[in-house]
Amino acid sequence: MSHKRLMALAAVAALLAGCGATAPKAASSTGSGAEAQAQAQANSPAVAKADLAPAAPLAGSGRDPSDCLPSAGQTWSKLRKACVQVFDVADIRLTDPDNPALAVYVLFSPDKKVAEMFSASFPDGSVMMAATRGGNSYFANMGRVLLLKDSQSKEGWRIAK
Template sequence: MKKRITLSLLSTALLMGCISPSPMPLVGTDRDEKGCIPSAGYTWSELKQQCVQPFEIADIRLTDPENPPLAVYVILAEEQGKAEVFSANLPKNLILEAVKGGYAEKDKHLYLIKTQTGWELRKPTRS
């Protein structure tokens, strides 16, 4: 009886070893419409015209005013008079145009202002 149980368990263990595991998805196989790999932190930059990791190349790093655990990254293209803002709270990155004292979105919904203590993101106050 012991031999039969041992043989049965051994056979089951051998058969279980023949089952192939489901393949794990490879990191980096996800690409967006521009060919960037979001799982590796890449996103398309309109200013750079290439896939970038904003957290690696940002000229300005700020705390997200709407969600302090997150960051906002800004790439400057001073020669073009533009700044590109990357934030988790934005559906896509915003291009800001140079104005006196910083940069502003065309529709004036967001400002990047140079202050004495550094850069700040501001939304206009509504009266």
């Protein structure tokens, strides 16, 4: 067996051992020294110990206190009482007046009497807003935020603080 093939076999064996899988059997029965060394590495006690070690948690697998997956873009919606990806389900997307590089997302209740606004600048991530003036504006006591209908903006709404 060629040296390159043996090195590749040893690399595959090491990768498989790290995953808990078994190494592939050598294709040749001639048993060269390098092949025997690769097989010995695959069966070494160090590999066996690595297989027995507890698995580390996967990066991004953590859940927040609401059981949402922030790494998947999920956040808790008080209005929907569920984890949502606001960028997918928002009724309105506006530019954040505090930081033009960020967006503000708004969800409306089915009857349009309540809205929930999501912004990175809110301490809890979102604020609940009550409709005023027949649904042409929404007001949140916390943070003194207004969502106003605005026929001159391309989104049809604007934020006032």
